[in-house]
Amino acid sequence: MARDIHGMVEKRGVGLWLTHLLMILGVLVIFFPIWLAFVASTVSQPEIVRPPMPLWPGDQFFENYKAALLSGVNVPVATMLFNSLVMAVGIAVGKIVISLLSAFAIVYFRFPGRTFFFWMIFLTLMLPVEVRIVPTYEVVAGFGMLNSYSGLIFPLIASATATFLFRQFFLTIPDELAEAARVDGARPMRFFWDIVVPMSRTNVAALFVILFIYGWNQYLWPLLITTDPEMNTIVMGIKQMFPSGDDVADWPVIMATSILAMVPPVIVVVSMQKLFIRGLVDSEK
Template sequence: MVERRGWGLVFTHLALIAGLAVVCFPIWVAFVASTVTQPEIVRPPLPLIPGDRFIENYTAALFQGVSTPVWRMLMNSMVMALGITIGKIAISIISAYAIVYFRFPFRMVFFWLIFLTLMLPVEVRIVPTYEVVAGFGMLNSYSGLILPLIASATATFLFRQLFLTIPDELAEAARIDGAGPVRFFIDMVLPMSRTNIAALFVILFIYGWNQYLWPLLITTKPEMNTIVMGLKQIIPSSDDVANWPVIMATAMLAMLPPVLVVIFMQNLFVKGLVESEK
């Protein structure tokens, strides 16, 4: 028997389609603008059908720039985002594992000290962090871009909550079988954390990719600029006419890596979020 759902389902789908259109329309306009010529953009009406300048505009976007080619800025952003993501996950999962499975003095004090860092605004931490990075000579370097941002209280908290759901009998059985802490971590804890790691990977990759203030502070050499910085620099601040097709092509290239990460990891991402709420 076919269930009659009524008009409520129809209005729900219409609302979802309208919301999707509102989100996708600006992206579509940016894509179309990246495939046409400059006169077609500045002359109304704005085109809504892709043009024939796709290869020319994207080639110009990749190999040209204000001071650094866009491909180099994309590479810098990729190195920074992956370094921050992998570093945050590695440090957080090891920290949470130590807090849950090792008994040492003041372990909960250390956990809450880590958690309290969430209450400190970035503006409070950024000046002393800059002084430390400058003191170690890490300005204009990948280590300076990555290392100050690889600690994550949120990820540590999420991993701790996950580990607390693992039955004590499982750890006891592994101990009886002769598995030490390292083997138990690698053979049991890591596989059980796979979906949570995937969910955090997506969130933290986007966080690292979108960083603007920190790279702006510690990079003075153009070859260390990230793509987010490049988007600001490629728009002229004077009365010069902006090359909008190339600017829009650069914006589309800047959006591509995070979108691909979400697409390829969406199943694990959703599964990890659902398991985190249990």
């Protein structure tokens, strides 16, 4: 018996070591390209194009990042970072607010066809972006929202996925809470703000992280509706930094811009990681 237990402990120890080894290898595989990009952002152009490429940071850090922040193809990178930040925050907040209200109405308000309307919202997930993008552009152009933050944000703030997730979570809230609030004379919106929203905090945090990154990485939609360089996002700016023809790309500045573009999403993930993980775990229960 003791020998069997000892063998199980040894097998578990070996399995644990293998698991950690695979995790470390996975981290290295993911981190190494990012490290190379950072190194490339701190060296000069000749050092990048002359093999072998250095694996340790150089002495051009401040020069390259200053050039990246204060210059760009058409506008400074700082302006494009601000545009992306406004767009990402606007999309994330807009999707969460609309999805919270939609899911609350579907779950707690008894009106004819509420199940039908929910599935109509959910079926929009089956429509590819290519089907919706032309009519959406026509609507945005008709309202005069081209080259504006409202044009970047409003067409992307509806989310069937977030509505579905909030609906599923609201269905797990005990009916006794709604009954108690009704007995106390609380109106529906009071119940929503005082009970439902605080209970949804971890789900909101998890969705905010996902939706912020979704908004930050948008490329096709901003490319279609922005002709003013002052409204370019950082993803568009990085693409425009690659020259056409036989011109040589300014790799240190491009890599510095790419590293700067990673900073806001990383800050959001790191600052909200506890709520993010808890929200993902709660959504699986």
